[in-house]
Amino acid sequence: MxxxxxxxxxxxxxxxxxxxxxxxxxxxxxxxxxxxxxxxxxxxxxxxxxxxxxxxxxxxxxxxxxxxxxxxxxxxxxxxxxxxxxxxxxxxxxxxxxxxxxxxxxxxxxxxxxxxxxxxxxxxxxxxxxxxxxxxxxxxxxxxxxxxxxxxxxxxxxxxxxxxxxxxxxxxxxxxxxxxxxxxLRRIPADLLATHFQHVVDEEKVSAESEALALIARAAEGSARDGLSILDQAIAHAGTEEGGVTAVQVREMLGLSDRGAVRRLFALLLSGDAPAVLTALAEQHALGVEPAALFRGLLEAVHGVTRAKAGGAPDPAQSVEERAALEEWAGKLGHATLHRLWQLLLKGLGEVETTAMPMEAAEMALLRVVHAGTLPDPGELLRRLQSGEPMPAVDNAAPMASGAPTMAAKPVARVPETFPGLIEGIASRHAHLAQQLHDYASLVRYAPPELAIHPKRPIDGNIAKALGEVFPIDWQVALTDQPCEPTLREQELAAKAAAEREILDSPVVAAIRSAFPGAELIEDERSIA
The missing domain is CATH 3.40.50.300 (P-loop containing nucleotide triphosphate hydrolases)
Structure with a gap:
């Protein structure tokens, strides 16, 4: 027997x-x-x-x-x-x-x-x-x-x-x-998981595409056990087909969108081609891709572009084509554009996941992203209002991007009259530098193209070069120890403290504190609708 x-x-x-x-x-x-x-x-x-x-x-x-x-x-x-x-x-x-x-x-x-x-x-x-x-x-x-x-x-x-x-x-x-x-114990990086899964399929005498293993590694979210369970399912899904475990099969099994399709949809969003966006969305839906999964793919694309722009290390699980596309977009898109895209897509994902009509919600959310490119940048509007410049007209037929998106249009090269205006003017393209100048730079002299400051802490980057990229004049930036004004942050904190003292010294508040010795003054940050 x-x-x-x-x-x-x-x-x-x-x-x-x-x-x-x-x-x-x-x-x-x-x-x-x-x-x-x-x-x-x-x-x-x-x-x-x-x-x-x-x-x-x-x-x-x-x-x-x-x-x-x-x-x-x-x-x-x-x-x-x-x-x-x-x-x-x-x-x-x-x-x-x-x-x-x-x-x-x-x-x-x-x-x-x-x-x-x-x-x-x-x-x-x-x-x-x-x-x-x-x-x-x-x-x-x-x-x-x-x-x-x-x-x-x-x-x-x-x-x-x-x-x-x-x-x-x-x-x-x-x-x-x-x-x-x-x-x-840390989450296991996707590249280590993919290498581990390659060892497993070799031991199991099963062929598998490297892209398929990379997809499984991403879906595992740092968990070896989850990844092996998905791999088990993928091997069973592939059955006896000669190709073994393929990326196409894994995407179909997990309901994932082709990353190439996500990049094409992302490019259509930037171009402002609303009909093409709706067509691409319908094609992915017909292939069985859930709208929420598509939005997550778009968010990953925005995150990848932002990391590339910030100089972050590339994801080793990304293909050469994907890295090249992200780096190209990173060169064209500004930080303000990427942050706005992230917020719009994140809001859209929340709507898709909570509504009874996910496909309709996905269409409306993507159209909102497309038409957001026709709106003037809020920072630019504020600058124009403060300087008295005429407001730009909104072109309802304009695309979000023509080479580079309208949302990331360069500021007008008119030098602000004040140091705070200068910081605000460079914030859309050099947010980190603008924040450092606001918090750490004490103004000694501001007479464009001359700028003299006393840095309370080291400031990263080439200040003159960054200013010249936004306001193209021959900037002469000097770092000095001469007597100077408080930094803008110090001025804001002093103004806030003065306002608090004025409130605390008022008769009504003084009476309240006398009746309730433990009472404290707190700031209510809730927005009023």
């Missing part, structure tokens, strides 16, 4: 880390544990926290193996590299070691469950070096259970170690946290 085939093990269980070397993305924690073990500075309680699927419970089991491993010759001590062959290592890996007790706090929340542990810790380990208690989702314990555990947790017997895991560390009492050595 032939033996029945072994039951299938899902990838998330089959490829659970068995050594610290297989634990991806947590190098800092592994180094700390390794140093503690080598120096004999082992805490009596460890707390692993982080999002789902980053290896909290796996890490607890690895620590149990590291503390109880006896090596191939049976004489070994605690090590950061457990052999995985000795009986303690095998028993712990298989979940059958009598001295390593795992408890799910989600189903054992009461004080009686903790009392069993308190009673058992008094007895020495049966066969291991340490008796270890692994409590998963420890935040689910009741208040009384935590209180019952405190004394034992603070002064446990030398042969006992506690290993806690939780996804919601904020729900763990501070009294417990203070008694544990805490490790915050």
């Amino acid at each position: 032939s033996e029945s085939p072994a039951p299938y093990r899902v990838l998330a269980r089959k490829y659970r880390p068995q050594t610290f070397g297989e634990l991806i993305g947590q190098d800092a924690m592994v180094q700390t544990l390794g140093n503690a073990i080598r120096r004999g500075r082992l805490a009596h309680a460890f707390l692993m926290t982080g999002v789902r699927g980053v290896g909290k419970t796996s890490t607890a089991r690895l620590i149990a193996k590291a503390l109880n491993c006896i090596g191939l010759d049976g004489q070994g001590g605690p090590t950061i590299d457990p052999c995985g062959i000795c009986e303690p290592c095998k028993a712990i890996a298989e979940g059958r070691h009598i001295d390593v007790v795992e408890m799910d706090a989600a189903s054992h929340t009461g004080v009686d469950d903790v009392r069993e542990i308190i009673e058992a810790v008094r007895y020495a380990a049966v066969s291991a070096r340490y008796k270890i208690y692994i409590i998963d989702e420890v935040h689910m314990l009741s208040k009384n259970a935590f209180n019952a555990l405190l004394k034992t947790l603070e002064e446990p017997p030398a042969h006992v170690k506690f290993l806690f895991a939780t996804t919601e560390v904020n729900k763990v009492p501070v009294t417990v946290l203070s008694r544990c050595q805490r490790f915050d």
